[in-house]
Amino acid sequence: MTLPPISSVTGAAGVGGAQSASAPRAAEGFADNITAALEAVSESEFAADAIAESIATGGDASIQELMTSMTKAQLNVDLLVQVRNKAVEAYQEIMRMQI
Numbered sequence: 893m894t895l896p897p898i899s900s901v902t903g904a905a906g907v908g909g910a911q912s913a914s915a916p917r918a919a920e921g922f923a924d925n926i927t928a929a930l931e932a933v934s935e936s937e938f939a940a941d942a943i944a945e946s947i948a949t950g951g952d953a954s955i956q957e958l959m960t961s962m963t964k965a966q967l968n969v970d971l972l973v974q975v976r977n978k979a980v981e982a983y984q985e986i987m988r989m990q991i
Contacts, residue, residue: 933972936965 940961946953 929972929975933965933968936961936968940965 940958943953943958943961945951947955947958
């Protein structure tokens, strides 16, 4: 049994042709990405609060679940703050540029 050789990919045009066969979809903008990130951070905080409330009211949540969800929420907030700091730093750098 012989196997045929693998054909090579011919540059970016070969890759782009495969993508154009799928249905076209609009590219997400920067604002959409920021909005989605903020919503994800908010949802992680709400999830941690819900687990804390469940424990406080005698629900079936465990301390491990609470600590895990609180740590995830804290890490999400820390990441959000760092992204904000980098965005402000980039804005300040652009404002310092001479035209």
